[in-house]
Amino acid sequence: MFEHPLEAVFHPRAVALVGVSSNPNAGWGGGGFHQAILDMGFNPEAVYPINPKMEEIGGLKCYPTLLETPDPVDHVISMVPAHVVPTLVEHCIAKRVRSVHLFTAGFSETGDERMAALEQEMVAKLTDAGIRVIGPNCMGLYVPGSGLAFSRGFPKEPGNVFLLSQSGANAGQIISTLARRGVRFSKAVSFGNGADLKAHDFFNYAADDPQTEVVIAYMEGIQDGRALVDAVKRCARKKPTIILKGGLSAAGARAANSHTASLAGSRQIFEALCRQAGAMRAETMNDLVDLTVAVTTSVKQVKGRGVALVGGPGGFAVLSSDAIAAEGLDVPPMSEAAKRGLREFIPVAGTSVNNPIDAHLRTRQQFEDGMRLIAGAEGIDVVLSTSYGPAAFGVGENNNGEPGAGEAGNRGEQNVSSALDLLVSLQGETKVPFLIVQRDSPFEGARGSAYQEAAYQRGIGVFSDVPRAARSVRLMLDWRARREGLPDIF
């Protein structure tokens, strides 16, 4: 059994939702939280909505105050207005709960000194009583294994990625976006103002958590700098750790201050922290998402800058080559041996075997032989295929590689599975990772997501466009170079 002071925070057995509203338009206060928790599979008999004006909500009995709940409660979600929090704090202490998530906003982030003082006082009272606090001004916990979530529609299956985020909206966006890509989470926490539990607490926990293999973070402020540096170092030494920092511009810093009362700190300090700790720095939300896919798929195995770009059509291949070069990667000419091999089964007109490779590998055998030659060619470290989305497999022997009308259906799905399995076996054989850019079919939407998940489950990363795929490869290489001297993670 994993022992950690925060373990109980992530695994409550009974939850009270204080300040539930009868107004369904009240968003989270109007049932969002308890619906999300029930959907996630939390024991409904251990969910206690609290509202003195209501008898029940969504089939659950309502209690007038926390004190009236019949059984022990470990975790409290506070949706009451800020001025009601002092009373709730007394109740939490009397009830001997273990953790409080203050969804309640209106404290230090308003810039009002009295509210900042109240935040400090309330949190001190709780922590003095041994109660840990998440927030205020945040969405709290998503722990699929414990049946906790702050939004409906998050995946129920647990995974290996730990997310800590000061912003609830960004946490929600990261979870939804990565879930569509196939990623699953061990735990996620949105911690807002971080009045008690802060980034360093979560980095330290995630570093030790046996369910967590990768740690990703969205931060606005740097609180308790020394402890943070130590925690990030400790975490990044053991597990791939990816950090996106908001508020690095003057306007962003001002926004961060009014969002989570954060003092943003400079770009230099933050860059130095990531560099020294061996963490990966995401510059944008897209970076954070793509790097998470990269470190949890074969992309992490990439050893060098030689990219084989497979797929047409011509003008797209030209711009793709430029985009790959813009990231400092190479698209080297194919070796003579590989070209000879490819020429044996690729017709001349309208195709090129010179990298970028605009070849129509039409049958399974051509595909297998072609990809083996390409991945095995001298100077090739990674194969980036842009003609390899789901549409490529629902087709017949169409000259233009376009999806055949109708009848794709099951056959298409079988083809996808079997082609992805083939890629996995070619990867094993050649030790060269394959990346897929989903060019020929929608990246968004249910079908696109099903395809991404199918590939991801086999350890193959799917990206929305060539620039993002190339950037992910480049950032992986930079990070590996930067980790020289640190223990090997992969």
Place this chain on the structure above:
Amino acid sequence: MFEHPLEAVFHPRAVALVGVSSNPNAGWGGGGFHQAILDMGFNPEAVYPINPKMEEIGGLKCYPTLLETPDPVDHVISMVPAHVVPTLVEHCIAKRVRSVHLFTAGFSETGDERMAALEQEMVAKLTDAGIRVIGPNCMGLYVPGSGLAFSRGFPKEPGNVFLLSQSGANAGQIISTLARRGVRFSKAVSFGNGADLKAHDFFNYAADDPQTEVVIAYMEGIQDGRALVDAVKRCARKKPTIILKGGLSAAGARAANSHTASLAGSRQIFEALCRQAGAMRAETMNDLVDLTVAVTTSVKQVKGRGVALVGGPGGFAVLSSDAIAAEGLDVPPMSEAAKRGLREFIPVAGTSVNNPIDAHLRTRQQFEDGMRLIAGAEGIDVVLSTSYGPAAFGVGENNNGEPGAGEAGNRGEQNVSSALDLLVSLQGETKVPFLIVQRDSPFEGARGSAYQEAAYQRGIGVFSDVPRAARSVRLMLDWRARREGLPDIF
């Protein structure tokens, strides 16, 4: 009547499609072209498929050769294999056609010297007979006003944008992507190897064409450098001219060479050309698309770097501010006067009026008053709204600004129209352009497209994310600065 030597090329009255295939899997050769032309409204009695082995195709009578067609033909689309082109050339001369579009590939772009020589010889024969050639190795013409198209699904309504593209695939992507954004085209031409008609011919034509107000180009090679420089200068002086150049990297240049037989030329030469001519240089496909939207909407009116960023939620506003700053734009604090005005109707908790402005402007009156204060505030040159997609209008008084369930429907659409009209009137009043980032609803899909078109028709640009919107503003400002001394276009 506009007189220009190329006018006839864009307005043929009868088209022969030579080499139509009976195999529907043969893509364009299998009916793609004639279906596209018929869909676009070309007179079916003036469309002549040519194939000696077929009696009819898609309800149209087939002729054995071009010579057997009963009436005059101005324009020929060649889908025959390269080795059949010499015969076709004789027929075209005998039939006295005016233009030939060689869809046929397999000439100079193969790198085979004999095929390059054949290309030159065939094109010389045609031009000596006064016949202009588009291609070879290209998709040819999309002229909605003439009923010409090279793909089904292109808009039937003509517009004001002229596209020239060496790549057919890129032309198709540019047209489809921009069409979803609301843009319409005067003419588009994919000209491949450019053996006869080249980029400079099309720039010169577009500069004079009264239907064309904006000229956009995707180029791979630089052919006839002096003529090109003159044509781009002439064009850019009169009309906004946006150029994307593929093949600027070594790998991209190699790809361009095997794609359209292009010698790509250096980045320096190309940058100098754009700078001296006063053209806008697009670095990526996204740039080309976004800049086209920018120069055809109110974005083109932007005068300075002060951005008001309107819309939450908090963490998103933080990252958005950073992204705007990364483009060298400012998100300056709101003036005291504007803040006082906003505070009068915006509640404190969970909102900020300090720019970024995370305010819930719930009613139409609040929206109007708020946007007027924001756009009119000192130091604000452009308003970038991220909470203003279609979902914002289908909602009730939801605390979280989330779309109300159901019942959006017609009311939503009416709200969209009326809110967009309001923006237009606020723009007129404040002289500050509004940009919309479609964050709260899908940018892709039918609903997203309908929204973008509705906004575009009113001259309001919609962008898919904040970085791209900010970059478009910055590129517009750079371009305006660079045009100092040239005649005012807007």
